[in-house]
Amino acid sequence: MNTYDDLVNDYLRAVEQALDGVPASRRDELLADLSDHIAAKLAETRAVASPAPPEVAEAEVRSVLDLLGDPADVAADLEAGAFDPPPADPPPIEITAGRKVGALIWVLITASTVSLLCVGVVLAAAFLFFTGR
Incomplete structure (x- = not known):
């Protein structure tokens, strides 16, 4: 020894x-x-x-x-428990086909909503500009 x-x-x-x-x-x-x-x-x-x-x-x-x-x-x-190792990292989130479709739908709805809001603002501004109000 x-x-x-x-x-x-x-x-x-x-x-x-x-x-x-x-x-x-x-x-x-x-x-x-x-x-x-x-x-x-x-x-x-x-x-x-x-x-x-x-x-x-x-x-x-x-x-x-x-x-x-x-x-x-x-x-x-x-x-x-002062020397206990920290808990292991959680396993990574597995993105399945269903989650991909759900995420895609969410992105499309969000993009459509933002686009409609932008179009509405442009139309309102054009209406005010051309009618002189």
């Missing part, structure tokens, strides 16, 4: 102990999410530091874990 595994596993064990009252399946899910979050943060940290050595430095791991905070606080945040 390397430093990364030791430090992260110790941290995850501490969080797991703090999540003692949570059902096992939910606890496992929360710990897996936290483990992924730690790995992503470490990758982010290493991407900023260039050049990065191939092995993970203890200071980098400790820095990421320190940013997360006390395992008991992290466990409380996990239970409250």
